[in-house]
Amino acid sequence: MDQTPHRLSSSRTLWELLESRARLGPDRPLFLQDDRVLTLGAFRARAERVAAGLHGMGVRPGTVVAWQLPTRIETALLSFALARLGAVQTPLIPFLRDREVGFALRESKAEYFAVPGVWRGFDHTEMARRLGARGVFEAYDDLPEGDPAVLPAPPADGTDVRWIHWTSGTTSDPKGVLHTDRSLIAGGSCLAHALRPTAADVGSIAFPYAHIGGPDYTVMLLLYGFPAVLFERFAMPEALEGYRAHGVTIAGGSTAFYSMFLAEQRKRPDTPVVPSLRLLAGGGAPKPPELYHAVVREMGVRLTHGYGMTEVPMITMGDPDDSAENLATTEGRPPEGMEIRIVDGEVRLRGEAVCRGYLDPAQTAEAFDEEGFLRTGDLGRLTGTGHLVLTGRLKDVIIRKGENISAKEIEDLLHRHPDIADVAVIGLPDADRGELVCAVAEQPPGARELTLDALTSHLRAEGLSVHKLPERLEVVDALPRGETLRKVLKYKLRERYSGTVK
Template sequence: MAAANDDPALARNPANFQPLTPLLFLERTASVFPGRVAVAHGALRRTYRDLRDRCVRLAHALTQRGIGRGNVVAALLPNVPAMLEAHFGVPMAGAVLNTINTRLDAATIGYILEHGEAKAIIVEREFVPLLRAALALTRARPAVIEVDDHTTPAAARAETLGGTDYETILSGGDPGFAWPMPADEWDAIALNYTSGTTGRPKGVVYHHRGAHLLAIGNVLSAAIPRHPVYLWTLPMFHCNGWCFPWTITALAGTHVCLRAVRGPEMWRLMAEEGVTHLCGAPIVMATLLNTPEAERRALAHGVTFLVAAAPPPEAVLRAMREAGFAVCHVYGLTEVYGPAVVNEWHEEWNARPIAEQAALMARQGVRYLALEGLAVLDPATMAPVPADGATLGEVMMRGNVVMKGYLKEAEATSKAFAGGWFHTGDLAVMHEDGYIQLKDRSKDIIISGGENISSIEVEDALYAHPAVAAVAVVGRPDETWGESPCAFVELKPGASATEAELIAFARDRLAHFKVPRTVVFAEIPKTSTGKIQKHLLRARVRGA
């Protein structure tokens, strides 16, 4: 059948080939379900007809201001409707959306604006002082568009950099604007900067094709039905909300906006809005579970929680199941648009004891359907490790939901893609059934007396203690062993435990060389996306 590949009459043409893009999800949903509620934000309700018109107005308004293909538009926003609109309106202008972590320091934000060459920035008034400080530290001079949301703190509503009001911008846009499809599905749709690093963040570039495929991958991997009600606990600035702005829109679901993650408010919204799905790091789970009973609300329906970031401790996963949440464990990185691996659950596992179920759920799992390759390889030889659940290797991925590369970082991009695979830097084992399980970041492995100690294994053991709310384990310099485990612990409200008690507790569950020699009771530094900043803890134990 060579002719099927070589016949010139079978070439691509506009009738049989169009660039993949998630932007068409909004056009379809607005056409099929125009009156369905797209956005719930306090008393505000917007239909898909309204959402589509506002996004197209934004695209037209940006175009009128000379912003087009390849130009970067930054966003410094919480999870408010304007952030959702930016996910469609900015790329509908042909531009690239750069969502910025609102908890970054001014110097880092200034660096991002300059490095990404932002031509405009959409900022909510609460973050105007932060942006003002950032602009004072950079040569970047983006046009400023200011959002005054009804949830903006009253003290911040007068803050301004003299920028144009967001609603004024939209009022000048035309909802009939014929926004341009991407010239190529490889065109950039988003620019996301890595977080939790010790040096300058790297700019990860996404394309329309990958965003389309990962958004659909979310639907399939999490088995999300039509018309979900999605609570925005995950920041949209983090990997574009794991592509869920596009996923939920494709399913004609309702986006329930949430300005800040607070336990009582999450329980209230889940009950009153009929929330069916939410995403987040284990810290969001902990916030839900630690909400006092008096401030919780009864849920008349099941809620699916997609959890990622650090592997959730088995004790937390068990508690979520017991609280009535269906937990879907996913794993990914900024470089792969968010989650690209899922713990596919087998029905027969439900018959196992809850402790075994939690242990199975703690594994990261298998590749998304949207990811073509997932392996645990020896980074030196690029050979697969044995599927024995014990041999460590590096998690590597390949496929259409891997980033284009790092912006202006040719050497880092080449290193990340060495050997035709994306090197994640995460260490894992491959189980006999093909499921991977993370054991650590390569830089987080503790080497004590020549033995490798997984910090995650030690953390899981301590998380099983009823008084422990959060724990992070790092290597501490040791004159005898080179390094020894040091555990930083946060206790649950009203709970108590001593260093000796926790060390003894761990000794009952771990090989003795893995047991922490020291326990420090202190607040554990985290990024806004829930990642524990172990580099800060390592610096602390080294006296840096």
């Protein structure tokens, strides 16, 4: 049985992976949501009926189908039904609105668009009609079904582009990222083999299933044969009931999720917030070392953090049995088959999990170097043991009086300050210095008033060079965050403060 996950990871397509796992344990649960349980066998059978229903609507191999749906069992069913047909699917995060959705529909040339109707007070069907979307149908509770006898053979080639995922588009139009079944299986395999779950585990998907992490995480479930709880809406402390009721053992999503669990734990320090929990895992945003130590110390669970992006869903992942130093200060090591090269400080990647490029050929040409390595825009270094340390973003380097300053270095030190709950460091235009260093901080409840003098005194005590000290401090109730993995949106902070002088 130990070799089963590795054999399954050689599956050519996602549908083949599902069929293989369903044959091994058809009665084992795959998805749990509220009081619903869907087994592997039932999931496979119903996904095939939904594929037949979609076929009856006119969806064929290669048909582009967009969907903007919340994290639900029905969403996973629709996605695998499209995989069974060999359609090209383009998932959209449910929180996107007219500008981003309209752009994605036009660029992908979507022929069908599945929406949830009215969800969380917003009418997605009306937006779709307003945008002139084709083939609009609602797929929240009810999915089209039919007789699987009408279906063509499942796709056999996992190297065709069948996925168009979208980058966040924080400062310009989003990019359509092209993936294959094989690239998604490779990414999910990295996550799965690094975390080494067992069939006794219970995972959780508390982020949008439309995120690249949706198929990534589902691949892990299928490789190791364990279920996950789906959360249509994640909010603390309300979500804790679901974690406890289903006995979740592996939770997480990103750095913000770790912080939310830790905040709940601190309300009752002597009682485990989720008694069954043994591991927090995730990626998608920088992890301050102090947060790692606080989670392990106060929650009594392991924490492993990884590095991924829409273009490469999983690049490196921490090993639960690694040293505390490596787990706190690195992003883990890459799996076999992922090549990492550092060029002028930039992390570049080549391997099966790397996307095929972008919908726009010009963007593809710009993103890959002459040897086929993807330029990530992230700065980092490899240690002697092969662990990756990220040091910032190419666009997140502050240039003050000609000197490069890493925003991440300052942020990691500020996370150790007792009166700071979270912080973002940005560069702001300055006539004399080129850029000045500005720290924007959230404070925890009951904290003392934070001043610039107190902040710089802390950084001096931590040994930070004088030329890197912030010259400006802004205290906010909440940092602006994205809706998917709750990453801080620094561009919004730059927009807010670039035009003001202090």
